[in-house]
Amino acid sequence: MKPVVLMKGSRKLPSPLVNFMIIGAQKCGTTALARYLAEHPSVCMAWGKEVHLFDSLASVGFAPQRLDRFYHGYFDHYRGEPMVGEATPSYLYFPEAIAGLHHYNPRLKLIVLLRDPLERALSAYAMERNRGRESWPVDPALCLEPVRRLAASVFRGGRTTHRTTFSYVDRSRYRRQLDTLGSYFPKGQILLLHSEALGRRYEETLRSVYAFLEISVPSPLPPPRRVRQTERKYRPSSLTLAWLRWVLRKERRWLGERFPNRSD
Numbered sequence: 001m002k003p004v005v006l007m008k009g010s011r012k013l014p015s016p017l018v019n020f021m022i023i024g025a026q027k028c029g030t031t032a033l034a035r036y037l038a039e040h041p042s043v044c045m046a047w048g049k050e051v052h053l054f055d056s057l058a059s060v061g062f063a064p065q066r067l068d069r070f071y072h073g074y075f076d077h078y079r080g081e082p083m084v085g086e087a088t089p090s091y092l093y094f095p096e097a098i099a100g101l102h103h104y105n106p107r108l109k110l111i112v113l114l115r116d117p118l119e120r121a122l123s124a125y126a127m128e129r130n131r132g133r134e135s136w137p138v139d140p141a142l143c144l145e146p147v148r149r150l151a152a153s154v155f156r157g158g159r160t161t162h163r164t165t166f167s168y169v170d171r172s173r174y175r176r177q178l179d180t181l182g183s184y185f186p187k188g189q190i191l192l193l194h195s196e197a198l199g200r201r202y203e204e205t206l207r208s209v210y211a212f213l214e215i216s217v218p219s220p221l222p223p224p225r226r227v228r229q230t231e232r233k234y235r236p237s238s239l240t241l242a243w244l245r246w247v248l249r250k251e252r253r254w255l256g257e258r259f260p261n262r263s264d
Contacts, residue, residue, distance in 0.1 A: 024092025
Protein backbone atom coordinates (compact mmCIF):
# COMPACT_ATOMS: atom_id res chain seq x y z
CA MET A 1 0.00 0.00 0.00
CA LYS A 2 1.25 3.48 -0.86
CA PRO A 3 2.21 5.72 2.07
CA VAL A 4 -0.07 8.71 2.58
CA VAL A 5 0.25 12.19 3.98
CA LEU A 6 -2.52 14.18 5.55
CA MET A 7 -3.80 17.32 3.89
CA LYS A 8 -6.59 19.63 5.03
CA GLY A 9 -9.29 18.00 7.11
CA SER A 10 -9.32 14.24 6.76
CA ARG A 11 -8.39 14.02 3.08
CA LYS A 12 -5.28 12.03 2.25
CA LEU A 13 -2.96 12.13 -0.73
CA PRO A 14 -0.33 9.70 -1.97
CA SER A 15 3.32 10.40 -1.27
CA PRO A 16 5.15 11.37 -3.34
CA LEU A 17 2.14 13.33 -4.50
CA VAL A 18 3.24 14.18 -8.05
CA ASN A 19 3.92 11.19 -10.30
CA PHE A 20 4.28 12.84 -13.71
CA MET A 21 5.41 16.20 -15.10
CA ILE A 22 5.60 18.16 -18.31
CA ILE A 23 9.09 19.63 -17.95
CA GLY A 24 9.77 21.41 -21.22
CA ALA A 25 10.81 22.80 -23.37
CA GLN A 26 9.73 26.37 -22.90
CA LYS A 27 7.56 27.73 -25.78
CA CYS A 28 6.95 24.25 -27.21
CA GLY A 29 3.25 23.69 -26.55
CA THR A 30 3.37 22.70 -22.88
CA THR A 31 0.37 24.89 -22.00
CA ALA A 32 -1.83 23.20 -24.59
CA LEU A 33 -0.81 19.71 -23.46
CA ALA A 34 -1.35 20.57 -19.78
CA ARG A 35 -4.87 21.76 -20.58
CA TYR A 36 -5.62 18.61 -22.55
CA LEU A 37 -4.55 16.47 -19.61
CA ALA A 38 -6.43 18.59 -17.07
CA GLU A 39 -9.66 17.54 -18.81
CA HIS A 40 -8.98 13.83 -18.29
CA PRO A 41 -10.93 12.26 -15.39
CA SER A 42 -7.89 10.25 -14.27
CA VAL A 43 -5.57 13.26 -14.11
CA CYS A 44 -5.22 16.01 -11.51
CA MET A 45 -3.10 18.92 -12.72
CA ALA A 46 -1.69 21.59 -10.40
CA TRP A 47 -3.52 24.89 -10.21
CA GLY A 48 -1.89 27.56 -12.33
CA LYS A 49 0.10 25.07 -14.41
CA GLU A 50 3.65 26.23 -13.56
CA VAL A 51 4.62 25.58 -9.94
CA HIS A 52 8.35 26.44 -10.24
CA LEU A 53 9.36 24.38 -7.23
CA PHE A 54 12.42 22.55 -8.52
CA ASP A 55 14.01 25.44 -10.40
CA SER A 56 14.18 27.41 -7.16
CA LEU A 57 17.30 27.10 -5.01
CA ALA A 58 15.02 27.27 -1.97
CA SER A 59 13.96 23.65 -2.64
CA VAL A 60 17.46 22.13 -2.85
CA GLY A 61 18.00 19.32 -0.38
CA PHE A 62 14.44 19.26 0.97
CA ALA A 63 13.02 15.85 1.89
CA PRO A 64 10.27 14.58 -0.47
CA GLN A 65 7.72 14.86 2.35
CA ARG A 66 8.52 18.55 2.78
CA LEU A 67 8.19 19.12 -0.95
CA ASP A 68 4.81 17.41 -0.85
CA ARG A 69 3.66 19.82 1.85
CA PHE A 70 4.60 22.67 -0.48
CA TYR A 71 2.59 21.03 -3.26
CA HIS A 72 -0.58 20.68 -1.16
CA GLY A 73 -1.90 24.13 -1.97
CA TYR A 74 -1.72 23.37 -5.69
CA PHE A 75 -3.91 20.27 -5.39
CA ASP A 76 -6.88 21.32 -3.24
CA HIS A 77 -9.04 19.91 -6.03
CA TYR A 78 -7.52 16.40 -5.81
CA ARG A 79 -10.22 13.72 -5.77
CA GLY A 80 -8.26 10.50 -5.88
CA GLU A 81 -7.06 10.67 -9.51
CA PRO A 82 -4.31 8.11 -10.16
CA MET A 83 -2.16 10.58 -12.11
CA VAL A 84 -1.11 13.81 -10.42
CA GLY A 85 1.04 16.23 -12.39
CA GLU A 86 2.32 19.70 -13.03
CA ALA A 87 3.86 21.49 -16.00
CA THR A 88 6.87 23.75 -15.50
CA PRO A 89 8.77 23.92 -18.80
CA SER A 90 11.88 25.52 -17.33
CA TYR A 91 12.74 22.37 -15.35
CA LEU A 92 14.39 20.81 -18.40
CA TYR A 93 16.86 23.67 -18.69
CA PHE A 94 18.37 23.50 -15.22
CA PRO A 95 20.51 20.46 -14.25
CA GLU A 96 19.84 21.14 -10.57
CA ALA A 97 16.10 20.95 -11.27
CA ILE A 98 16.50 17.54 -12.89
CA ALA A 99 18.52 16.34 -9.91
CA GLY A 100 15.80 17.66 -7.62
CA LEU A 101 13.09 15.82 -9.55
CA HIS A 102 14.97 12.55 -9.16
CA HIS A 103 15.50 13.18 -5.46
CA TYR A 104 11.78 13.88 -5.05
CA ASN A 105 10.47 10.91 -7.04
CA PRO A 106 12.82 8.71 -9.08
CA ARG A 107 9.80 7.00 -10.65
CA LEU A 108 8.41 10.19 -12.21
CA LYS A 109 7.04 9.97 -15.73
CA LEU A 110 8.38 12.96 -17.67
CA ILE A 111 6.97 14.50 -20.86
CA VAL A 112 9.16 16.74 -23.02
CA LEU A 113 7.87 18.73 -26.00
CA LEU A 114 10.31 20.08 -28.57
CA ARG A 115 10.03 22.28 -31.65
CA ASP A 116 12.34 23.77 -34.24
CA PRO A 117 15.16 25.27 -32.11
CA LEU A 118 15.32 28.49 -34.10
CA GLU A 119 11.58 29.11 -33.88
CA ARG A 120 11.62 28.26 -30.18
CA ALA A 121 14.34 30.86 -29.57
CA LEU A 122 12.40 33.55 -31.44
CA SER A 123 9.22 32.67 -29.57
CA ALA A 124 11.04 32.91 -26.24
CA TYR A 125 12.34 36.35 -27.18
CA ALA A 126 8.81 37.48 -28.09
CA MET A 127 7.51 36.22 -24.74
CA GLU A 128 10.11 38.14 -22.75
CA ARG A 129 9.55 41.25 -24.86
CA ASN A 130 5.78 41.10 -24.33
CA ARG A 131 6.27 40.65 -20.59
CA GLY A 132 8.45 43.73 -20.41
CA ARG A 133 11.56 41.82 -19.33
CA GLU A 134 13.37 42.44 -22.59
CA SER A 135 14.07 45.91 -23.96
CA TRP A 136 16.75 45.12 -26.55
CA PRO A 137 15.85 44.75 -30.25
CA VAL A 138 15.79 41.17 -31.44
CA ASP A 139 19.06 41.16 -33.42
CA PRO A 140 21.48 42.30 -30.69
CA ALA A 141 19.50 40.41 -28.02
CA LEU A 142 20.10 37.13 -29.82
CA CYS A 143 23.62 37.75 -31.13
CA LEU A 144 24.96 39.02 -27.80
CA GLU A 145 23.14 36.47 -25.68
CA PRO A 146 26.27 34.71 -24.28
CA VAL A 147 27.69 38.02 -23.02
CA ARG A 148 24.36 39.06 -21.53
CA ARG A 149 23.87 35.72 -19.77
CA LEU A 150 27.36 35.88 -18.30
CA ALA A 151 26.81 39.43 -17.07
CA ALA A 152 23.45 38.49 -15.55
CA SER A 153 25.01 35.50 -13.79
CA VAL A 154 27.80 37.60 -12.30
CA PHE A 155 25.33 40.27 -11.21
CA ARG A 156 23.17 37.65 -9.48
CA GLY A 157 26.09 35.93 -7.79
CA GLY A 158 25.90 32.88 -10.03
CA ARG A 159 22.32 32.05 -9.05
CA THR A 160 20.02 30.55 -11.64
CA THR A 161 16.26 30.50 -11.19
CA HIS A 162 13.25 30.25 -13.46
CA ARG A 163 13.43 34.04 -13.82
CA THR A 164 16.77 33.90 -15.64
CA THR A 165 16.46 35.76 -18.93
CA PHE A 166 18.61 36.17 -22.04
CA SER A 167 18.70 32.40 -22.65
CA TYR A 168 16.82 32.28 -25.93
CA VAL A 169 19.33 30.33 -28.00
CA ASP A 170 20.82 28.39 -25.11
CA ARG A 171 17.46 26.87 -24.14
CA SER A 172 17.18 25.57 -27.71
CA ARG A 173 20.22 23.34 -27.22
CA TYR A 174 18.06 20.31 -26.52
CA ARG A 175 20.62 17.53 -26.68
CA ARG A 176 22.63 18.81 -23.72
CA GLN A 177 19.48 19.09 -21.64
CA LEU A 178 18.25 15.65 -22.65
CA ASP A 179 21.64 14.14 -21.85
CA THR A 180 21.30 15.48 -18.32
CA LEU A 181 17.76 14.15 -18.10
CA GLY A 182 18.86 10.74 -19.32
CA SER A 183 21.60 10.55 -16.70
CA TYR A 184 18.93 10.59 -13.97
CA PHE A 185 15.90 8.89 -15.51
CA PRO A 186 15.60 5.77 -17.73
CA LYS A 187 14.24 6.11 -21.25
CA GLY A 188 11.04 4.30 -20.32
CA GLN A 189 10.07 7.18 -18.03
CA ILE A 190 10.61 9.89 -20.67
CA LEU A 191 8.25 10.71 -23.54
CA LEU A 192 9.57 13.02 -26.26
CA LEU A 193 7.06 14.79 -28.49
CA HIS A 194 7.24 17.35 -31.27
CA SER A 195 4.99 20.37 -30.79
CA GLU A 196 3.97 20.25 -34.43
CA ALA A 197 2.36 16.86 -33.85
CA LEU A 198 0.37 18.29 -30.94
CA GLY A 199 -1.02 20.91 -33.26
CA ARG A 200 -1.52 18.97 -36.49
CA ARG A 201 -1.95 15.37 -35.32
CA TYR A 202 -3.31 16.02 -31.88
CA GLU A 203 -5.48 12.88 -31.64
CA GLU A 204 -2.55 10.58 -32.41
CA THR A 205 -0.31 12.55 -30.06
CA LEU A 206 -2.82 12.53 -27.20
CA ARG A 207 -3.26 8.78 -27.56
CA SER A 208 0.50 8.33 -27.18
CA VAL A 209 0.43 10.52 -24.04
CA TYR A 210 -2.47 8.55 -22.55
CA ALA A 211 -0.63 5.29 -23.25
CA PHE A 212 2.54 6.65 -21.65
CA LEU A 213 0.62 7.66 -18.52
CA GLU A 214 -1.31 4.37 -18.59
CA ILE A 215 -4.72 6.01 -18.54
CA SER A 216 -7.74 5.37 -20.75
CA VAL A 217 -8.48 7.23 -23.96
CA PRO A 218 -11.52 9.45 -23.25
CA SER A 219 -14.52 9.39 -25.56
CA PRO A 220 -14.85 11.82 -27.08
CA LEU A 221 -11.37 13.24 -27.16
CA PRO A 222 -11.08 16.86 -25.99
CA PRO A 223 -11.49 19.40 -28.81
CA PRO A 224 -8.28 20.62 -30.46
CA ARG A 225 -6.48 23.55 -28.91
CA ARG A 226 -4.34 26.15 -30.62
CA VAL A 227 -0.59 25.69 -30.24
CA ARG A 228 0.92 29.17 -30.38
CA GLN A 229 3.37 30.06 -33.11
CA THR A 230 6.20 32.60 -33.19
CA GLU A 231 5.09 36.21 -33.40
CA ARG A 232 6.23 37.63 -36.71
CA LYS A 233 6.61 41.22 -35.51
CA TYR A 234 9.86 40.25 -33.78
CA ARG A 235 11.53 38.49 -36.71
CA PRO A 236 15.26 39.25 -36.92
CA SER A 237 17.17 40.38 -39.97
CA SER A 238 18.24 37.96 -42.69
CA LEU A 239 21.83 38.11 -41.45
CA THR A 240 20.83 37.18 -37.88
CA LEU A 241 18.58 34.41 -39.17
CA ALA A 242 21.49 32.99 -41.16
CA TRP A 243 23.70 33.13 -38.06
CA LEU A 244 21.03 31.39 -35.96
CA ARG A 245 20.66 28.64 -38.56
CA TRP A 246 24.40 28.06 -38.41
CA VAL A 247 24.60 28.13 -34.60
CA LEU A 248 21.66 25.74 -34.21
CA ARG A 249 22.40 23.57 -37.24
CA LYS A 250 23.31 20.47 -35.20
CA GLU A 251 20.25 20.79 -32.98
CA ARG A 252 17.99 21.17 -36.00
CA ARG A 253 19.62 18.22 -37.75
CA TRP A 254 19.23 16.07 -34.63
CA LEU A 255 15.57 17.05 -34.28
CA GLY A 256 14.93 16.17 -37.90
CA GLU A 257 16.46 12.73 -37.37
CA ARG A 258 14.47 12.21 -34.17
CA PHE A 259 11.18 13.31 -35.76
CA PRO A 260 11.54 12.57 -39.50
CA ASN A 261 7.84 13.08 -40.29
CA ARG A 262 7.61 16.68 -39.18
CA SER A 263 7.10 19.34 -41.87
CA ASP A 264 8.85 22.41 -40.38
